[in-house]
Amino acid sequence: xxxxxxxxxxxxxxxxxxxxxxxxxxxxxxxxxxxxxxxxxxxxxxxxxxxxxxxxxxxxxxxxxxxxxxxxxxxxxxxxxxxxxxxxxxxxxxxxxxxxxxxxxxxxxxxxxxxxxxxxxxxxxxxxxxxxxxxxxxxxxxxxxxxxxxxxxxxxxxxxxxxxxxxxxxxxxxxxxxxxxxxxxxxxxxxxxxxxxxxxxxxxxxxxxxxxxxxxxxxxxxxxxxxxxxxxxxxxxxxxxxxxxxxxxxxxxxxxxxxxxxxxxxxxxxxxxxxxxxxxxxxxxxxxxxxxxxxxxxxxxxxxxxxxxxxxxxxxxxxxxxxxxxxxxxxxxxxxxxxxxxxxxxxxxxxxxxxxxxxxxxxxxxxxxxxxxxxxxxxxxxxxxxxxxxxxxxxxxxxxxxxxxxxxxxxxxxxxxxxxxxxxxxxxxxxxxxxxxxxxxxxxxxxxxxxxxxxxxxxxxxxxxxxxxxxxxxxxxxxxxxxxxxxxxxxxxxxxxxxxxxxxxxxxxxxxxxxxxxxxxxxxxxxxxxxxxxxxxxxxxxxxxxxx
Numbered sequence: 001x002x003x004x005x006x007x008x009x010x011x012x013x014x015x016x017x018x019x020x021x022x023x024x025x026x027x028x029x030x031x032x033x034x035x036x037x038x039x040x041x042x043x044x045x046x047x048x049x050x051x052x053x054x055x056x057x058x059x060x061x062x063x064x065x066x067x068x069x070x071x072x073x074x075x076x077x078x079x080x081x082x083x084x085x086x087x088x089x090x091x092x093x094x095x096x097x098x099x100x101x102x103x104x105x106x107x108x109x110x111x112x113x114x115x116x117x118x119x120x121x122x123x124x125x126x127x128x129x130x131x132x133x134x135x136x137x138x139x140x141x142x143x144x145x146x147x148x149x150x151x152x153x154x155x156x157x158x159x160x161x162x163x164x165x166x167x168x169x170x171x172x173x174x175x176x177x178x179x180x181x182x183x184x185x186x187x188x189x190x191x192x193x194x195x196x197x198x199x200x201x202x203x204x205x206x207x208x209x210x211x212x213x214x215x216x217x218x219x220x221x222x223x224x225x226x227x228x229x230x231x232x233x234x235x236x237x238x239x240x241x242x243x244x245x246x247x248x249x250x251x252x253x254x255x256x257x258x259x260x261x262x263x264x265x266x267x268x269x270x271x272x273x274x275x276x277x278x279x280x281x282x283x284x285x286x287x288x289x290x291x292x293x294x295x296x297x298x299x300x301x302x303x304x305x306x307x308x309x310x311x312x313x314x315x316x317x318x319x320x321x322x323x324x325x326x327x328x329x330x331x332x333x334x335x336x337x338x339x340x341x342x343x344x345x346x347x348x349x350x351x352x353x354x355x356x357x358x359x360x361x362x363x364x365x366x367x368x369x370x371x372x373x374x375x376x377x378x379x380x381x382x383x384x385x386x387x388x389x390x391x392x393x394x395x396x397x398x399x400x401x402x403x404x405x406x407x408x409x410x411x412x413x414x415x416x417x418x419x420x421x422x423x424x425x426x427x428x429x430x431x432x433x434x435x436x437x438x439x440x441x442x443x444x445x446x447x448x449x450x451x452x453x454x455x456x457x458x459x460x461x462x463x464x465x466x467x468x469x470x471x472x473x474x475x476x477x478x479x480x481x482x483x484x485x486x487x488x489x490x491x492x493x494x495x496x497x498x499x500x501x502x503x504x505x506x507x508x509x510x511x512x513x514x515x516x517x518x519x520x521x522x523x524x525x526x527x528x529x530x531x532x533x534x535x536x537x538x539x540x541x542x543x544x545x546x547x548x
Contacts, residue, residue: 001480002125002450003090004067007041009059010097011051012511018498024476026494027484027513028524033500034511035484039127039454042066045095046125047105047117054097062097068124074448075123080107083116091124093117127452128435136409136435137422143365143407146392149442150368155361156402162357163401166350173343180336183329190330193312197323202305207316210302217295231281234274242271354399361403362394369394369407372441379437382467384460385430388413390438409438432456433468440471450480457487465489488528492545497521522546 007016012034029035043050045064055062068091070076080087085107095105095117105112107120128136136145147156183190203209249264309316332339369392376390389412397406411434412419422434436456443451457468469490475481476495485491497516502509516524522542523534530538 001069001448002066002482003069004065005038005042005045006063006065007038008063009056010041010044010054010062010064011037011056012502012509013037013041014056014510014512016511016513018513020480020482021496022476022478022480023495024473024493025480025482025496025498026491027482027498027500028486028491028528029500030502031486033502035500036454037511038500038513039452039484042125042452043127044097045093045105045117046121047095047114048121053101055099060099064095066093067091068093068450071448076120076448079116079119079123083107083112083119085110085112085116091120093120123449125450125452127454128439128456136438139408139421142392142409143402143405145442146365146368146372146407149372150364152361152364152368155357155364158357159354159361159403160401162350162354163399166347166354169343169346169350173340173347176336176339176343180333180340183333183336187330187333190326190333194323194326194330196308197319197326200304200308200319202308202316202319204317204320207302207305207309210298210305214295214298214302217298227281227285231278231285234278234281239271239274239278242267242274246271358399358403362405365394365403365405365407375441376434376437379440379471380433383433383437383471384464384467385413385433385437387415388430388434389415389419390434391419393419430459432458433460433464436468436471440475443475448479450482451475453481453483453485455484455486457483457485457490461487461489466493469493486528488525488542488545491525491528492542492548497524499524518546 001022002020004020005016005018007013007018009015018038027035027038040050040054041064044054045066068076070087070089070091076091077087080091088108092108093105094107094109095103097103103114105114105117107116246264246267249260249267305316305319309319312319312322314322372392373390380386380388380390391410391412393408393410395406395408397404409422410419411422413430422431432455436453439451453472456472457465460468465487466489469487470493472481472483472490473493473495483490483494491497498513499516499520500511500513502511504510514520522539525542525545526534526538529541
């Protein structure tokens, strides 16, 4: 509910503070007094697209602040949460327009974008009038309005879920078909490449091992001859000489009376060390012994692995993983037909589920359309449009998350006349009454939205205007309605009444809004009845209207 509206330096408004109330709030005044400016200012703070230049002449900037009261379950809370903004019992919107055209907005003292304001406005305010393209005159919203009237919450949820499941199943099928087609296009290559990899069967670290083995074999040819000569020198020369020396010393050791004991012990130790050296050299010679054919085989396999890696543009160690990947594609190709059959069956099941949910929702809509047509027809009679025919047309639309129905509210103003969209068939006054009748039927509970009717009573008077006013009061019961009106019958039924006035001082025109007490209200309604000259009869008629 709109609690307050503060306007500073907007068009011809200098400073204006308004405190609105629940129920039917009526704004009246002479033509050109500035009633439309109030709506311009409210639309500005709500982010609506309107006039480009709003700043009052001579002012540095224009500013509008709107305060709304939110119920605990108000839909604006979800918008605030999505935008990361705090949501309390009060919602304060503030927007500033500079003379350079720049616009800045705040929500509860937090900067926000115009898009957030517009999303909030959809949950806060409904504007209805002859030129309203955001509400009842917009066919794009008729289906949602019918669904709300039908209470089709569960049916709509079922359709959305079925649509999501169908979309997902079709996407999986399309992806599988595309992947299979891609694999089929390279089937010959895959089968050849996998066979080639299987035939070679490279190991993950085999390339490094083969390279090290090859280098050892190549090095062995260069050093084995020297090591063999060293072995011969140790075994044929040094070992024999040391053996001879040992025997000679042992033969004379006794005569040497211990003088040779140290030398003989050292020689024994040297023989042991010499034996270990010979054993090490022999072991090395054994390790360097290889078949030349083995070197050729090692080089041939090493070069084959490296060539295959270059062919597939991968590291040699990645060849086993590549083989698994390519083999997996072949497996997918081989089982692809079965997978596609399963996916097609899933799509068919999802189609059936969607068809059932969509048809159930369509049935609910058709039944609700009949009820709505009857309800609107009942409302049209008191509005002096008993010969008009309102019809909710439901046509087939492409499948979607909201079903397969296109909903349009149409009207034929006279029996036998062709029906068409509201804003194309009905005249100004007729259109206003159609909108009011439709809104009365569609609004069954307080949604927390402030409804604004801009001169919806244009072109009607007398009993018809009274019927319009009573229906506006009915809409306002338990909620809030703002109506800009020139009808005294409508104004008399308001719970709260403001008069918009325009004045000129020092060649400067300003507009203001005055809250009317009972006496002033009687005078205003008398003016609306009589014009410039208010007679006693007009005052008496005003009192009668106010008395109900």
